[in-house]
Amino acid sequence: MHIVDVARMRELEMRADQEYGLNTSILMENAGRSAAELLARYIRERQRRSLSECELLFLIGPGNNGGDGQVMARHLEAEGAHINLYRWKERRLTREGREVPAEQVEAELNALLQRVGYVVDALLGTGRSRPLPEDMRALLARVEQERARRPGELLVVAIDLPTGVNADTGEVDPGSIRADLTITLACPKQGFFFFPARSYLGELFVGSIGLPEELERDLSDEMLDATLARTLLPPRPLESNKGTFGRVMLFCGSPPYPGSAYLAGSAVLRVGAGLVTLAVTPDLLPIYASSLHEATYVLLPAGEPGEQRGQEQARTLLEHLSGYRALLIGPGLGRAPATRSAILALLDALRSLPEDERPALVIDADGLNNLADVENWWQRLPPGTVITPHPGEMSRLLGETRVSGGGIDRLQVARHCAQAWNVILVLKGACTLISEPAGRLRINWESNPALASAGTGDVLAGMIAGYLAQRLTPFDAASLAVYLHVAASKLVSQHCGDAGLLASDLLPQIPAARLRLLQPTST
Ligand SMILES: NC(=O)C1=CN([C@@H]2O[C@H](COP(=O)(O)OP(=O)(O)OC[C@H]3O[C@@H](n4cnc5c(N)ncnc54)[C@H](OP(=O)(O)O)[C@@H]3O)[C@@H](O)[C@H]2O)[C@@H](O)CC1
Ligand SMILES: [K+]
Secondary structure, eight states: OBOBOHHHHHHHHHHHHHHHOOOHHHHHHHHHHHHHHHHHHIIIIISOOOGGGOEEEEEEOSSHHHHHHHHHHHHHHHTTOEEEEEETTTTEEEETTEEOOGGGHHHHHHHHHTTOSEEEEESOOTTOOSOOOHHHHHHHHHHHHHHHHSTTTOEEEEESSOTTBOTTTOOBOTTOOOOSEEEEESSOBGGGGSTTGGGGSOEEEEEOOOOOGGGGTTOOEEEEOHHHHHHHOOOOOSSOOTTTTOEEEEEOOOTTOTHHHHHHHHHHHHTTOSEEEEEEOGGGHHHHHHHOTTOEEEEOOOSSOSHHHHHHHHHHHHHTOTTOSEEEEOTTOOOOHHHHHHHHHHHHHHHHSOGGGSOEEEEOHHHHHHHHTSTTGGGGSOTTOEEOOOHHHHHHHTTSOOOOSSSTHHHHHHHHHHHHHTSEEEEOSSSOEEEOTTSOEEEEOOOOGGGOSTTHHHHHHHHHHHHHHTTOOHHHHHHHHHHHHHHHHHHHHHHHTTSOOOHHHHHHHHHHHHHHHHSTTOO
16 A cells, blocks of 8 residues: 555546546546445444434535535445535534524534434545634534543544544644544545644545546555555465574674573564574573573673674674574664674674575664764675664764654654665654555555553564564664564554553464454455
8 A cells, every 4th residue: 555645645546637638527436435334334344233223424525525424425325325525614404304594503513413323424535735724623613522522432543534633744723622533535635644734544444436546657656555565475385394494693692781681582483483593692591591592692702892702793793594494683782892892793793694695684772872983884784784773872863853753744754764774764653654666665564652651662673683683674674673573562462452452462363463463355
């Protein structure tokens, strides 16, 4: 599913007209019919109600968004739903096809607001060009007040987007109200993935306006959802052994942070890689040997801390690296000088390896923190490296330029840095972005505040390494891992809600999330 900004959406609509004769009224007819079908299915399948039991109030605006609403209303009426239309600009109300006399409109509108099960917001869409007028804000505020009075009984359904949401920037008018469902048309809009807009959309559905597929060919940004993630799952041939699914080496963990290597190493196996090896100093071995029974180990030299120990550790790790398809550097490593020199020595050695002998590389957490103060650090990375900064780490990598956890600034940062640094960038946050040097970008739709807890990043890094070992491209490995990481967290949240998730809770839910994804009906 491609993501568009408003200019791109307009261009698609124009080309649909010029090249395929699909003019605005045809597109609007398609849009309204598709939105009606989606809502009807929601009502029948999710709410287990028949349309003839449902009464809806459509708020109709002056432009094409209002036009979509009218077409949608007509289709739902034909299916038996009870339809009321309020034309905001003209202040006219139609009840089941009959015009309400002007002097009764206010009272009737009030009565409807207190009774209907659905308010459909078809006031304004992508054509909003200025702040909402006060009377429109007041109308939306009445809807909000009524929904608060009847929680669960009144759903707000936004057509294309909740009125007042900026489809490009994710900004929101002070008069906007949150939708329970948004049925967007043709493609999700760029602003949806950024805050505050993201939290105004509710559950997102995408309706078709009948654009020919070829028109979308040049679009580079995609929504990372179940449909896309499913296409990325690596095959599991019957005739396989642990070599088939690849080996991963981890350079992670240190005495203050031993849990990181456990979490990342477990995640490698939970996504289906064949073998995981932890490169650790001997003092840590007893910890892992008693918790992660399935791993194998490379013992790194301990001894006096300092640059030389780092060099020796890198050498030992490299001696054991042949046959490994992926290497993860970073979680829990700490920031001792020896560690930094080990990382730099590893990177120098990896760059000099021929491409077919070089394991794919993921750098996370302290791997990135150690690099951040190395001048032109990105020049030390082998091509195809995946880096997975959270906003704080990203700010450090950028030399203390602040990067938000959910704002629109992230889009430019992700696009620019993947190219400038020649990396596959996983910019973590509420809707994680994945970008690559050639300009492709994916944004994960789902987010879960329960994931904002220690160690969940280590799990993600291990998942990416595990998929690299199964020969996914770095962009696809990162994308699939990001999707399943949130999907696994949603399964945990079925029991704990949006707080109290332990990173280790994710581990058994990773295979469960994959299984769900394999079911063709999962969305
Ligand atoms: N084009 C197509 O082919 C397709 C379009 N589609 C649909 O159309 C939507 C975009 O349609 P759109 O461009 O007509 O914009 P829309 O959001 O309805 O509003 C514009 C109207 O509102 C007015 N207005 C603006 N700001 C205002 C404000 N703050 N307060 C009050 N009024 C304001 C503005 O008037 P004016 O600025 O002249 O006063 C104008 O009358 C899109 O979201 C999707 O739903 C799809 O069905 C696919 C096919
Ligand atoms: K709308």
